[in-house]
Amino acid sequence: MNPVRLAVIGAGAIGRKHIEVIQQSSESILVALADPSEQAKELADALGVEWYADINDMLDEVKPDGVINATPNTLHVPCAMACVARAIPVLVEKPVAESPERARELVDAARRNNVPVLVGHHRRHNALTAAAKALIDGGKLGKIVAVSAHWMLQKPDDYFDVSWRREPGAGPLLVNLVHDIDLMRYLLGEIAEVQAMASSETRGFANEDSAVVNLRFACGTLGSAVLSDCSVSPWSWEMNSAENPIYAHTPENCYLISGSQGALAIPQMRWWRYGEKTGWHEPLISETLPVDAIDPFILQLNHFIAVIRGEATPIIDAADALRSLEVIDEIRQAI
Ligand SMILES: NC(=O)c1ccc[n+]([C@@H]2O[C@H](COP(=O)([O-])OP(=O)(O)OC[C@H]3O[C@@H](n4cnc5c(N)ncnc54)[C@H](O)[C@@H]3O)[C@@H](O)[C@H]2O)c1
The missing domain is CATH 3.40.50.720 (NAD(P)-binding Rossmann-like Domain)
Structure with a gap:
């Protein structure tokens, strides 16, 4: 062909x-x-x-x-x-x-x-996403109760030398959080309700530089997302997933998903669950899911x-x- x-x-x-x-x-x-x-x-x-x-x-x-x-x-x-x-x-x-x-x-x-x-x-194409979706859809975490998403990093100052990136609307809600929202919808289903606060105090631009968001999914799962493009932090998909070498890699997690039967930390793909006995006095078992690193x-x-x-x-x-x-x-x- x-x-x-x-x-x-x-x-x-x-x-x-x-x-x-x-x-x-x-x-x-x-x-x-x-x-x-x-x-x-x-x-x-x-x-x-x-x-x-x-x-x-x-x-x-x-x-x-x-x-x-x-x-x-x-x-x-x-x-x-x-x-x-x-x-x-x-x-x-x-x-x-x-x-x-x-x-x-x-x-x-x-x-x-x-x-x-x-x-x-593009995160939908990532093998990490496919592995997380298979675990969730396969019921291995039980009913998903809560998800916590983190996107905190520091964009370099010269990122904003490009004029459209400073114009109203082009802040991290639209440019970055839309990725996390899309990924959470893909993994957990539609989002039915939101609450939110934002700040532009650190950069002082027309756009927000930080925000916190609460989410209720149609399936009943609760979620929260914290984002900031002006904070020094190792927690973001860009820096944790290693999917694009232009971003420095930090081997941390940016999504924590917990259900009635288990939990998953993404993108390190650590799957946590109990053995026969459950509850906070019992040791949790964990394993790392193998995922091929293919550029999404x-x-x-x-x-x-x-x-x-x-x-x-x-x-x-x-x-x-x-x-x-x-x-x-x-x-x-x-x-
Ligand atoms: N999928 C991702 O991970 C990802 C990452 C970065 C950016 N983006 C998205 O990609 C888009 C571009 O972002 P960027 O950071 O590459 O921006 P950029 O400013 O670096 O590049 C935009 C390019 O578009 C060109 N352009 C402007 N007007 C044009 C016109 N009329 N016709 C043709 N070209 C024109 C500019 O000259 C520039 O080269 C944004 O919407 C952004 O949200 C996606």
Whole structure:
């Protein structure tokens, strides 16, 4: 089978990661970059691929088999709509849009035109996620009672030199917590109720730099999430999962899930339970679940290629990603 011809829109931080994995794959080739920046033009020249400042010109002239849209949040919907209008499957980075209203436009257009839209919640492709889901769905933890999620780290100051990252809405609720919310929905089901508080005291930006959130899942599980992009801490998916070498690795856990029969610490994948006798006087038994360390961006790309070839439907489409975005919106309203 011929490799699929892919174009990347937005060759910034995460766009370059997508380009790297496309180039490692024998099932795909990079045919064009669309990004008006000088750095993107230089990158296209260095890679020997077509460069376009305008995405519509690129789509009409190159006619790629699929597109990866790694533009700033507010461009996700217009760029994805341009692909959908031309019946080109698209992988849109998360969050699917900057607001639920905008995301609904894309959901409708994708349905109307019957074009697959995959959303870049790449943690769903991680083997750690698959192992946790198998344990939970297999009933090994019993009824899930509570989950505690931690996303606390320090983004370097120059991260904010890029203007859109300082603009209202582009704080860690939308850019980062949306990943954790999506992962918790995937593992534990829909979120029915939220409470929240936020602070922008440390960075002093228009956006929040820290927040705490309480969650009630439809299945009855209670949860809490703590996030901060300005605190020194070893606890976050980025630093704990080792899935992307650009982040320093700290071998800690960022999700603690406890049920009536056992508990799981993710991503170290330590599974805790009692033997015959239960209760706090008894010793807990634990084991570490073996998980293959495969780059989830490679697995995500393989999945996108299967979607383009009509062999799979998106593991997370625009409608599903909209629900994760709606939870972020509900959190914002609660704040
Ligand atoms: N899945 C993940 O783990 C992950 C990680 C980081 C970022 N993201 C998401 O990816 C998106 C991009 O984030 P980033 O940190 O790479 O941003 P970035 O600012 O580093 O890159 C964005 C790129 O888009 C380009 N661009 C701007 N306007 C454009 C236009 N009209 N047409 C084409 N290109 C245009 C910019 O020149 C820039 O190169 C964000 O939505 C972010 O939430 C996802």
